[in-house]
Amino acid sequence: MSSAALTLGPADILAQSLLRLPQLVRIHQPNNKIFVENLALFQSALKTLWAQEGQVDLRVHRGRLYINKARLNFAPSLQVTAAKLMEFFETRNFFGFSFTPKDDLSSDDTLSFIRVVNSCQPQAEPAKYLSEALKESWAKPILDDNFKITYLFTDEPATSGRPLVWNSTPTSEGSKAKRHYSRAMAELTKLNSSLTGATGLVNFAKSRRVVQDMAESLFRNENILLSLSTIREYDDYTCSHCVNVAILSMCLGRRLGLGKMDVATLGLGGLFHDLGKVDIPIDLIRKPGKFTDLEYEEVKKHPLNSVCRILSLNADHGFKAKLLLPPYEHHLNLNLSGYPESSRRVPLSLFGRIVAITDLYDALTSSRSYRPVPISPEKALEIMIKKSGVEIDSLLLKVFINMVGVYPVGTILLLDTRQVVMVKSTPTTAEGGRPQAYVLEKEDSDIRKGELVDLAEKDHNGQFLRNILYCFHPTEFGLMPTDVLL
Ligand SMILES: [Fe+2]
């Protein structure tokens, strides 16, 4: 494995010169000394990497830079450069560059590549423009985030000696919960298409039953339902987002001591909170980049649209009335800023405050068209803590953080023992938020569940046996948490 070698000079230099050259070419003539020096640095770094690696893919993935499969660990003095380079890619909606070895790479080749990179910025779709302009080039933009990290695993055989249970039959509770999730997704997809379709007929009773089943599951085993919420269907963001918001809201409601019926009502409110988005053109919902003022005004209508949509559902009026507040209030802040704007001074409802928290958390931690790289759970919670007491109910947020944990169920952690683990459950005691987790073991192309370890475990000197180095989203490993945990 050559990852160690790649953390040295050439990768640093490549990143630094790739960031500098587009700026330098704007202010200097091609024969300028600084420009020529940087051009030479870029070329020699690339040639060194080509000699080591063959094809060189420099890419950003979930807030980190990689060359091929190796993560780049920059020296502290280069951290700003790394952050700026990632921003450079992210703001132009591509993931990096793929450099194919070219024996006779000349300064002219590099200069014309840099000029193309520079000219993509004012384009409406910079990534598309780049891919077209560099179609025949030795340097091409990376347009997809189809990337799996495998280098963390050593090639040594598993040492735990425990039986591998990757393909074991799921527990009946687990498979039930999984079924509920798929049914909720299927119902919501149907609901969306029926709302946008000609008939307008909606099987509201079915959605209600699905959520009630999920509530039943929750009262039996919270961790199973929580692990389901880390699943994301990337091609159908709105549906999986709504199901996740429903699950997280129900779990939070249960933690607050709500009864089964209230939890189910809250879940339905969460499931329908963004229903009004069906009234907004899909291109606008999926728009990469920022909204114009006019577009934002259109998007801001969706809470009220949701209310209207719920009112038009074929169901009992009294019950529908109970579902209206979370959709109406989920973009209103605790201090009543946010939208829809109104002159009301009535505090937000409990269900509204709950869905506001779960909606924000799920939106931050998932990939979106305007932010292909999701924010990590720790970072998302950090952002939310900053809003606590002003925009978000601080007490509810505390309970929520306790519930999802800094390392939510399904998260993958790299430990200082070089073990890679998947979080099984959030801690019941507050031992530094340290969860229980399964050691993941690699066998051929499969990743399997091994030994269960408690990260709160200490040695006889009172030192933790295992410490967390990095935290990853399961999709970085191409894993579904439920496949491993259930
Ligand atoms: Fe919303």
Ligand SMILES: [Fe+2]
């Ligand atoms: Fe939402």
